[in-house]
Structure formats: structure tokens, C-alpha cells
Amino acid sequence: MSSDAATPMEFWYRLPYSQREKYYNWALNLVLSIGLVLILFPIYWMVATSLMSPEGLFSLPNPLVPTDVTLETYRSVLETDVLLWYRNTIFLAAGVVGLTTVAATLGGYGLARLDIPFKKTFARVILFGYMFPPILLSIPMFIFWRQIGIINSLPGVIIAQTATTLPFSLWLMWQFFQTVPYSYEESARIIGCSRFQAFYEIALPLAKPGMIAVAIFSFAIAWGAYTIPTVLLTSNSKWVLTLGLYSFTQQESVLWGQIMAASTMLVLPTFAFVYYLQKYILRGFRATRI
Amino acid sequence: MSLRESLASGQLHGYRQDLFGMLSKRWVFVALTVVPALAVFGFVNMFPMLWALAASFFEVGAFQPSWTWAGIENFETVLANSDFWASIRRSVIFAAGSVVLQVTTGTALAILLDRKFSFKRVIRAIALVPYIVPTAVLSFVALWMGNARYGIINQLLVEVGLISEFIAWYGTTDLAMLSVIVTSSWKFTIFVTIIVLARLQSIPASIYEAATVSGASRWDRFKDITLPNLKGVLFIVVLLRGVWMFNKFDIIFILTNGGPINTTTTASIYAYRTAFSDFNLGEAAAVSTLLFVLLVGAAIVYFYFFEPSQEVRVE
Numbered sequence: 001m002s003s004d005a006a007t008p009m010e011f012w013y014r015l016p017y018s019q020r021e022k023y024y025n026w027a028l029n030l031v032l033s034i035g036l037v038l039i040l041f042p043i044y045w046m047v048a049t050s051l052m053s054p055e056g057l058f059s060l061p062n063p064l065v066p067t068d069v070t071l072e073t074y075r076s077v078l079e080t081d082v083l084l085w086y087r088n089t090i091f092l093a094a095g096v097v098g099l100t101t102v103a104a105t106l107g108g109y110g111l112a113r114l115d116i117p118f119k120k121t122f123a124r125v126i127l128f129g130y131m132f133p134p135i136l137l138s139i140p141m142f143i144f145w146r147q148i149g150i151i152n153s154l155p156g157v158i159i160a161q162t163a164t165t166l167p168f169s170l171w172l173m174w175q176f177f178q179t180v181p182y183s184y185e186e187s188a189r190i191i192g193c194s195r196f197q198a199f200y201e202i203a204l205p206l207a208k209p210g211m212i213a214v215a216i217f218s219f220a221i222a223w224g225a226y227t228i229p230t231v232l233l234t235s236n237s238k239w240v241l242t243l244g245l246y247s248f249t250q251q252e253s254v255l256w257g258q259i260m261a262a263s264t265m266l267v268l269p270t271f272a273f274v275y276y277l278q279k280y281i282l283r284g285f286r287a288t289r290i
Numbered sequence: 291m292s293l294r295e296s297l298a299s300g301q302l303h304g305y306r307q308d309l310f311g312m313l314s315k316r317w318v319f320v321a322l323t324v325v326p327a328l329a330v331f332g333f334v335n336m337f338p339m340l341w342a343l344a345a346s347f348f349e350v351g352a353f354q355p356s357w358t359w360a361g362i363e364n365f366e367t368v369l370a371n372s373d374f375w376a377s378i379r380r381s382v383i384f385a386a387g388s389v390v391l392q393v394t395t396g397t398a399l400a401i402l403l404d405r406k407f408s409f410k411r412v413i414r415a416i417a418l419v420p421y422i423v424p425t426a427v428l429s430f431v432a433l434w435m436g437n438a439r440y441g442i443i444n445q446l447l448v449e450v451g452l453i454s455e456f457i458a459w460y461g462t463t464d465l466a467m468l469s470v471i472v473t474s475s476w477k478f479t480i481f482v483t484i485i486v487l488a489r490l491q492s493i494p495a496s497i498y499e500a501a502t503v504s505g506a507s508r509w510d511r512f513k514d515i516t517l518p519n520l521k522g523v524l525f526i527v528v529l530l531r532g533v534w535m536f537n538k539f540d541i542i543f544i545l546t547n548g549g550p551i552n553t554t555t556t557a558s559i560y561a562y563r564t565a566f567s568d569f570n571l572g573e574a575a576a577v578s579t580l581l582f583v584l585l586v587g588a589a590i591v592y593f594y595f596f597e598p599s600q601e602v603r604v605e
Contacts, residue, residue, distance in 0.1 A: 024508065025405070025407075028402055028405065029407060031402060032399075032402040032403070032407070032413070035399055035402065035417070036413065036416055036417065038476075039416060039417060039419065039420055039476075040416060042428070042431050042432070042435060042476065043419065043423070043431075045431065045434075045435055045442055046427070046431045049434065057440070058440060060440065060445065061445050061449070062440075062442060062445060099330065102326070103326045103327040103330050104327060106322065106323040106324070106326055106327060107323060107324055107326065107327025107328070108327075109323050110319075110320065110323030110324035110327070111324065114319065114320060114323065114324065116320065116324060126331070127529070127530070127533075128586060128589070129331065129335040129336075129339075130530070130533050130534065130537070131533055131537075131581075131582050131585040131586055131589065132335075132338075132339050132342070132537075132578060132581075132582050133537040133539065133557070133558040133561060133578055133581060134537065134539065135539045135558050135561065135562050136338075136342055136558075136561055136565070136574060136575070136577075136578035137334075137335070137338040137339070137342075138338075139338075139342070139565055139571060139574065139575075140337070140338035140341035140342055140345075141334070141338055143341075144337075144338075144341070159330075159333070159334060160334060162330055162334055163334035163335050163338070166327070166330055166331055166334070166335070167331070167335065168530070170327055170331070195319055196319065196322075199323075216422075219422070220421055220422045223422060223424055224422070224423070224424025224425050224426060224427070225424075226424070226425055226426045226540040226544075227539050227540045227543075242424050242425075242426040242427070243426075245426055245427070245430055256434050256440075259430050259434070260430075260431070260434065263424075263427040263430060263431065266424060266427060267422075267423055267424070267427055270422045270423075271415070271419060273422070274415050274418050274419055274421075274422060275411070275412075275415040278411070278414055278415050278418055281418065281484060281488075282484065282487055282488045282491060283488070
């Protein structure tokens, strides 16, 4: 059999290893690029739509790069309560992140280190907290929140929204503290540190990546919270921006430009957040193993 | 006084010592660490759950707080309703479809991102972005892009000739469920990517090098190094994503509101309607109790069959 009658496979394996690796990498980069386009295009189209004029929006076909760029939609969006809703969203996110991170860090440490009866059972049962549909958690919350007077208030929603962030965060911190070597704390105890000091000055700094991961996880949920605020916030001055988007849908028409402009305002600032914290996101979630 | 200073001086001084000593008492320390988490968990997770479990045995007035004992009547009504069973079936389809799509593409994306390439920091950041795009924003963007008269997806697909006329992606009975699954996976896949990527980074590069040197092909390395290392995280990711997608409400509610002709009415949409359109809180509570029992049962089976044999302790 002569060598020039080689099948593609034979040809491929006759290439030097380094060259094969190079082609592999090109192929994988191509797949990754396609993935990135699929991820970016909806975001791009959201921004592009927000910059189109109302007439341009509905004159087909839309050019892929808007030709008649205008800030008109943003101006009309700013005439509504959008900044108020924006402020409420920031307040809600800050509250949920704070409450979740503090409770999960302390609780995770306690579950990992202290000798508490049934703690292992409890740590596993935590995740069962997700098995109840959140939309139905909100009904008892609505009734009870009304009785104790925190209905239609942002602090009330912050507490309620924590139901969706705390179980996983607590579980994550419990796992994370297990990857922080206990021996450091033991050494500190031996040379005379108190238990609290060992926690505060040794375990806590080592757990920072986990805490940041929890903060980001709860931020992502709180920033886009929809279900629970829908039920618990009844007056539109208390709305968060995700609910406010609905005010741009009217009986007969949907103000797509305005919705996209408000969405852009909600999404773009968080990009910086992901860019600078990605290292911590990955480091913090590294502890998730069973 | 920092730890280093205290150690240098040989002992702790003053009120800080008293404070730390007080905080270190066993019961104070337990109260400080576990109790806040337990209290919040009890208040926002356990309490509403127990309320709903209890309410499922009552006829609950929607407008006045009157509870009339109903026994298992609510359950009988729900279980006899074919709409309920149809909604459970749709939840299973939605959850299973989403989990398969999210776990495969999410893991693939993580593996693609865990290589050497240029502009790594920027590209990784781009890949992580959908994770923080709010569900409501995603839903509206998807509705706009898939719009039957103006949607850019339709425009592009017609232009390249894949379809001949515009399609109502969320308004066609055959397509709605698939469209909702794909749309929600755009966002939730990234959760899988983050967790898997984090795990991949903790696999020492030396293992891969050793395998390459001893002649393992790419496929061998994937099968014998990557996959076994991912087993633990994939176990928990499948569980979490499965439960979360099964109970998913907001994205379906905005995209289709259960339509067209109920083809996307999953169990949580069904429960929502029972509670907020029919104002039948007792029956809605019975629906959620049944969902809960179903998921807990499924989770126990899942743990029993698939749990990785031992817990990893890094010391």
C-alpha cells in the first residue's frame, strides 16, 4: 500500500504531535468563539435595540448595527420612576448579600467546626429547603408579613428573598470551612488563642474566597429577584427594577425600546463586577465537592 | 491588638481578652455562629413550608384568615385532577431537558475555558456574564428577539434560509417548551460552568503532564482524569439544577405564562394559578406539598444510587 493513498485519519496521525495540538487548539478556539457569540449576541441586541428610534425598531429588516442611533428611549425611560426602582434594587441586593454572607459564614463555620448534635443531618437537610416552590413560600410570607407589618417594605423583601439564597450559601460555607485546615486553628489554640480569636483571625481570612463566592451568588439572585418581590411589593414606589420593566408593557403595545433601555441600565454596571471578581468566583466555588 | 502582636507579647491584654474570652464560651460561640443562620432559615424556609404543609389539610379563605378543617379533601381533589398530572409531566420534561442541556454545555464550556488562550481574563468574564443577567431581563430580551413579527432571530434565520417564514417561538404549541428550555439554559448553564471550572482548576497540571508523557490521548485524559475528578461536583450540580428547574417559576411566567394552550404550564405555574386565580389556598398548598414530597423522594433515591462513596476532607 503506497503512502499517498492515506486515509484522513492516517494522515492526521502522521502529523507531528505539536502540529496536531495546534490544530486541536484552533478547533477548540473556534467552538469557544461560537459559544461566546451565542452568549454576547442577546446582550448586544438588547443594547442595540435601546439605541434605535421607535420607527427604526419596527422597520424591517433591522440592520445588525443600528444606523439611526438615538438616546431618545433613555430620555423617556428616565422620565418614569426608573431611578427610584433602581435605588430599591441596589438596596435589596445590598441587604440580601449582607444578610446571606454573614449568616452563611458564621453558620458554615459552626457546622464545620463545632460539635453540635445532629449537625451532619442538618447540613444535608439544608438543601431540602429548595424543594418547596418559592412562589408558594411567598403565600405564607405574604400573610405573615402583613400581620407583623413588614409587607410592601424592602426590609421585608430582603428577609424573604434570603430564603432563596441562604440554603446553598450555608451549604457552600460548610463545605468551604472543611477545606480550611483545622490544624492552623489548633496551633493557635495551643499557643493561647481563644476559640473566637482562632475563628476571627485565622479561619475567617482563609475563608475569604468562599465568602466572596457566596456574596456573588446571592447578589446574582437578589439583583434579578422577581417572584418574591412580585408577591410582597404591592405599591409601585417600592418596586424593584425587574418589576418596573412591566410598566413598559401596555394593554395593546409593548414599549420594547424602553424595556431594553431599562434592562441595559440594570445589566451593564454588573459587567465590571464580574470582570474584577472572576478570580474569586472560581476560587470560592472550588470547595463544592462531596 | 492583632494575633501577631499578642503572640509577641506572650499574652492577651485588657478588655479584648475579656471580650474574646466571653465570646469563646461554648454556648456563646454556638449562639454566635449557628443560631443566626438557623433563625433565618427557620423563619424564611421552615416556617412557610410548615405553614403550607398545615394549610394543605384545611380550606383556607383567601381574603379572610379562616381555616376550616378539610382532612385529605384537598389532596383528593388535586390528585383526581388530570391538569395536575399534566403539569407534573411538563415540569419533569422541563427539568430533565434543562438539566441535560445545561450540564453538557456547561461542562463543555468550562473545559474550553480551562485552557491557555489569549485575552483569557476578558473572555472568561464574558462567559460568566449570563449568570448575573436578571431572569426578567433575559425573558424580555428573548421575547423581543423571538418576536413573531419583528424578532431578529426570525430575520436572521430567514436571511440564511433556514426557515421560510417568521415563527412565533413562544406561541407555537410544538415549540414553546423547547424555546423556554433553551432560553432559560442561556442563563443557568453558567452556574454549571462556574462550579465545574472551579473544580477543574484544582486538578494539578502535573497529572495531565504525566499522562501525556506516558502516551495518553486527549480522550484518555478526559475520560480517566477529568471526568473522575468532576464526579463529585456533577453529582451536586445535577441535584441542585434539577430541583431549581423543576420549581422554576419566573422565566416561564414571563415568557409564556403557561401558554400556548397550557403547553408550558408546569407544576409551579399550576400552583400559582390555583392560589392567585382560583384563590384556593388550601389546594395550592396541597399541590406544593405533593411537589415537595415528590422532590424529596426523588432526592433520596438519587442520593442512594449516585452519591460518591466518601466525603473529601482536605487537611
